[in-house]
Amino acid sequence: MTTSSRDQPRLPPLTPDVLDDEQRALYDRITGGPRGVAPQGGVPLVGPDGQLSGPFGPMLLNPPIGDALQELGATLRYRGRLPDSARELVILCVAAHHGSDVEWRVHEPLALAAGVDPADVETVRAGGTPTRGAPADVAAARTALALMTHGDLEDDEFTAVREVIGPGGVFEVTALVGYYTLLSLQLRLFRRDTRDLG
Template identity: 45%
Template sequence: MTRLEPIPPAELDDEQRELYTAITTGPRARGAATFELVRPDGALRGPFNAFLLSPRLGDALQNLGAAIRYRTALPPRVREMAILTVAAHWDSPFEQSAHEHVGRACGVTEEEMAAIREGRVPDLADPYERACAHLARLMVADGDVDDESWDSWADQAGNITVFELSTLVGYYAMIALQMRVFRVH
């Protein structure tokens, strides 16, 4: 049972309405690699409903999330496999469902998603994708990358990727925590 009822659009104040519009008309609302942001009654789904509780912070979070998804150098498959790794680790049903949909549109296979759901790194032929998947798995499992793993994977990924990947993992872990606290499924 949710701890935060959906906030109907008719009840939004000006700041909330501005954030609502930014979320529903921004990059998340366009393209094939998206998921449903709005319920049939117009209320926001997933973490976005909670963002409305504190519109200034919610706007900062939605902007960070948009930057992570649309303005990094991470290829879509790498990005979605990393998000799914966080979702599986945190047992976050909304993240899992939404990003499996996006992942499919980005070419993540059912077998790869099954491995991630099971807490495993998928068998990936591409060395860059394999390095990123191992790094993301370590970040969620250990909250760190040990020296041996760093030596094995970081050179293949590169420092920019490790920075962007660790930012993604941290952001989606925070979102998973918020959804867990508010019982958003």
């Protein structure tokens, strides 16, 4: 039987001095974009040695895909139409569902700053369904939880959330769930804990 350690990173250090030109261009787009100036919650974007934290380091392994992925993430975070509180609550639902400590550490302070009720944050942390927030927050979170637990919404559930956040909001929630699920899986696979980065 093979053993695995969750404490050992599975990537070589991707510091700026070892990056090729394509990787360095992507590094510069990530650090020079909105993530480089906007708050990142409880985790720095760049560690003391210059490595990108969390999910961004692995994106450098394949710059064409990494660039598309980071651009999707930037679009979801900075150009989506859901209220910030609804978006951040959805991300916390995904982080809790997948046990992604990194995503939780980044997005919990962002959720609280966006006005998510602290009781709802604790409910999500415990695996429950939030009920205290604004109707859009609750509808978005319920949609996310249904997608992760059942992979779908019943017709009456779909109608109920569509009335609150609209069809575009439902679409945005599915994109958030898909993107942050992907990041959570990559963080786990590559053992990307940020405690050594900042």
